[in-house]
Amino acid sequence: MKKLKMIGMLFVMLFLVGILPTKAHAEGWVQEENGSWYYLNQAGEKAKETWIGNYYVDENGVWIEGKTQAKNEWISSGGRWWYRHSDGGYTRSGWEQINGTWYYFDGAGWMETGWVNVGGTWYYLNGSGAMATGWLKLGNTWYYLNGSGAMATGWVNVGGTWYYMNGSGAMATGWLKLGNTWYYLNGSGAMVTGWLNLGGTWYYLNGSGAMATGWLNLGGTWYYLTGSGAMAANTWIGSYYVNGSGAWVPGQTTGTTTGGGSKNKIIAIDAGHQRKGNSAKEPIGPGASQKKPKVASGTHGNASGLNEYELTLQVSLKLRDELQARGYQVYMIRETHDVNISNAERAQMAANQGADILVRIHANGSDNTSVAGALTMAPSNSNPYLGKSVISASQTLSRKIVDCFCAATGAKNQGVMQTDTMSGINWSSIPVSIVEMGYMTNRTEDLNMASTSYQTKMVQGIANGIDAYYGA
Numbered sequence: 001m002k003k004l005k006m007i008g009m010l011f012v013m014l015f016l017v018g019i020l021p022t023k024a025h026a027e028g029w030v031q032e033e034n035g036s037w038y039y040l041n042q043a044g045e046k047a048k049e050t051w052i053g054n055y056y057v058d059e060n061g062v063w064i065e066g067k068t069q070a071k072n073e074w075i076s077s078g079g080r081w082w083y084r085h086s087d088g089g090y091t092r093s094g095w096e097q098i099n100g101t102w103y104y105f106d107g108a109g110w111m112e113t114g115w116v117n118v119g120g121t122w123y124y125l126n127g128s129g130a131m132a133t134g135w136l137k138l139g140n141t142w143y144y145l146n147g148s149g150a151m152a153t154g155w156v157n158v159g160g161t162w163y164y165m166n167g168s169g170a171m172a173t174g175w176l177k178l179g180n181t182w183y184y185l186n187g188s189g190a191m192v193t194g195w196l197n198l199g200g201t202w203y204y205l206n207g208s209g210a211m212a213t214g215w216l217n218l219g220g221t222w223y224y225l226t227g228s229g230a231m232a233a234n235t236w237i238g239s240y241y242v243n244g245s246g247a248w249v250p251g252q253t254t255g256t257t258t259g260g261g262s263k264n265k266i267i268a269i270d271a272g273h274q275r276k277g278n279s280a281k282e283p284i285g286p287g288a289s290q291k292k293p294k295v296a297s298g299t300h301g302n303a304s305g306l307n308e309y310e311l312t313l314q315v316s317l318k319l320r321d322e323l324q325a326r327g328y329q330v331y332m333i334r335e336t337h338d339v340n341i342s343n344a345e346r347a348q349m350a351a352n353q354g355a356d357i358l359v360r361i362h363a364n365g366s367d368n369t370s371v372a373g374a375l376t377m378a379p380s381n382s383n384p385y386l387g388k389s390v391i392s393a394s395q396t397l398s399r400k401i402v403d404c405f406c407a408a409t410g411a412k413n414q415g416v417m418q419t420d421t422m423s424g425i426n427w428s429s430i431p432v433s434i435v436e437m438g439y440m441t442n443r444t445e446d447l448n449m450a451s452t453s454y455q456t457k458m459v460q461g462i463a464n465g466i467d468a469y470y471g472a
Contacts, residue, residue, distance in 0.1 A: 029063075037063040072098075081111040081129065095131075102131040102149065122151040122169065142171040142189060162191040162209065182211040182229060202231040202246065222248040234280075235345055238352070262327035265357075267466060268350035269323075269330060270424070271316035272362040272434075273298035273309035275337040282344050285385035285426030292423055294342030299365040303443040304450035309337055311449060312361045315437065318459045319361070326463060331355050343423035351429045357397055357469070358432040359462065360424055363449060365441045372442045373412030376402040377425065377434035380418040385426040393431035401433055401465030408461030409454065411438060411445070435462060 027044070031037050038061045039047040046061030056067045070086045082105065083098060084090055090109045095102055095118075104112045104125060111129040115122055124132040124145060131149040135142060135158075144152040144165055151169045155162055164172045164185060171189040175182060184192045184205055191209040195202060204212040204225060211229040215222055223246045224232040231246040241249050273296060281291035298308030313334070320330045331353045333346050341349070350358040364375070376398035379391045386394075398416045406413040414436075419425070425432050437458055438445040448454040 039063070082109045083111065103129045104131070123149045124151065143169045144171065163189045164191065183209045184211070202233075203229045204231065224248070234340070234342075236341055236349055238349075241340065263470070265470065266329045266331055266353070266355045267323050268333065268353065268355035268358040268430075269316045269319055270333040270346045270350070270358060270360040271309070271313040271335075272360055273312060274334065274339050274341065275309060276340070278340055278342060282342055282423065284421060284423045288385070288426070290421075292343075292421075294344070294423075295340075299363065299440050301440040301446040301450060302369065303446045304440075306440075306446075306450050308363050308440060311363055311440070313337065315449075315455055315458055316361050318455055319359075319462055322459050322463045323466065326467065328466070344427040347424050347426075347428035347432065350432075355430060357393075357466070358428055358430055359397075359401070359466070360432065360434045361462075362434055362436050364436040364439045366439055367441075369441050369443070372439050372445045373414040374402060374405050374409070374438055375414035375417050375436045376405075377417045377419055377422060377436065378432075379425050380420050383420045383426065385420070386428070390429065390431055394425070394428075394433060397431050397465075397469045398433040400468040401435055401462055404465035404468055405435065405437070405458065405461035408464060409448075409457045 027040055027042050029037055029039055039052045039055075039057055041047055047057050048061045049059050050057060051069050052063075054069050056064050056069065058064055070088065072086050073084055075082050075084050082090055083096065083103070091105045092109045093105070093107045095104050097103075104116055104118065104123065106112055111125075113125045113127055113129055115124055117123075124136055124143070126132055131145075133145045133147055133149055135144055137143075144156055144158065144163065146152055146156075152165050153167055153169055155164055157163075164176055164178075164183070166172055171185075173185045173187055173189055175184055177183075184196055184198075184203070186192055191205075193205050193207055193209055195204055197203075204216060204218075204223070206212055211225075213225045213227055213229055215224055217223075222242075224237045224240075224242055226232055232242050233246045234244050235242060237248075243249050275297060277297040278294040280294050282294050284290050284292050298312070300307045301311070316332070317335070320332060323330050331350065333349055334341060346360075347358060378394045378398035379386050381391060383391055395416065395418070402413060402416060405411065422434065424434065438449050440446045440449070449458070
């Protein structure tokens with residue numbers, strides 16, 4: 001009995017560890033003797049009225065040969081594409097995302113390509129129908145499509161860089177005016193900020209990209225940008241001088257207007273030349289191809305040793321005082337020797353300050369030391385740079401001055417020399433006269449002009465000529 005119990009326990013153990021066989025159910029496809037295929041699940045039961053992968057079994061569980069399951073797929077017809085859903089339907093007049101890519105289908109369900117306007121917004125679908133995003137180049141034109149595919153217009157920031165897309169979406173390059181503000185977009189379309197050199201001309205675009213004009217302070221240095229945005233260099237801005245790098249030079253001043261002006265006239269006085277000449281050339285007139293050095297230091301007295309730039313300033317300062325005493329306002333182009341003002345700039349400064357006439361004080365020189373006398377210079381009737389009224393008034397002013405000058409000093413009257421080669425005349429938009437007071441190469445005339453008493457006579461003569469011009 002004990003032996004039978006031991007045998008029974010052994011059978012139980014073998015069964016538990018799976019050594020003895022048990023009844024198992026088949027799972028998967030099976031074919032019966034009648035040739036029909038069935039699909040048995042894990043419980044051994046026949047699957048019915050369902051799909052097993054791409055195979056269909058009917059209500060009896062029999063596989064129906066030839067019946068395939070409908071699926072989502074692209075269909076091509078007549079060279080165009082549409083997308084059929086597994087239920088046989090398809091998208092019309094709308095977007096559909098397929099495998100992560102967006103497509104747009106028209107009212108008939110056809111896939112669109114190229115530009116498409118949806119609800120007032122433009123999108124671009126490439127040749128495969130996929131919606132484009134990011135930069136898009138069509139022909140020679142760039143466009144930007146944002147993350148939703150919408151075409152950008154106006155300002156757009158891409159990776160920290162600003163671009164401007166016009167109304168058609170095309171990326172702008174070069175100068176761009178929006179309202180009253182100018183911007184510059186480089187060849188890649190990127191908005192420029194900071195200094196910009198175009199064809200040798202400097203411009204400054206501030207942090208917003210707007211082109212600067214007027215006075216600009218950068219790191220403690222002042223620059224002047226003209227109305228066109230071009231940086232001024234080697235010139236005077238009113239009474240302030242900017243050097244070749246465009247920086248204002250503190251302490252270098254000129255151009256002061258003084259006097260009560262009871263006669264309501266402003267006389268600009270230009271003391272000719274300066275301590276150091278400037279041999280750089282400038283056109284002799286607006287639009288002229290001929291050029292001359294900007295300004296020279298002038299001649300000097302053979303007997304007095306006085307430099308012309310010194311003599312002209314001495315006389316100019318005395319003339320200023322005399323004219324003020326007569327009720328004129330006076331604008332001085334320079335009051336020191338250490339300036340750098342070209343002849344063209346001197347003429348422009350006078351006009352910019354609202355002067356009525358410009359009187360340029362000079363002294364003459366000649367290889368013939370016996371030549372003496374005074375003359376004035378004025379534009380000819382055929383001057384190509386000045387208007388008829390300025391030419392006529394300049395000739396009248398010059399004639400009045402030389403006649404009164406010679407009457408006051410006793411100098412030989414050499415009359416009015418008409419010339420169209422003087423930058424200081426051709427650039428003047430107001431009546432102008434160059435006064436050649438005498439010859440520094442002539443000993444007698446040189447010593448006369450250096451003397452205080454003769455300078456007083458010269459000043460009286462020039463002032464009398466101005467009075468005569470105004471009919472005083």
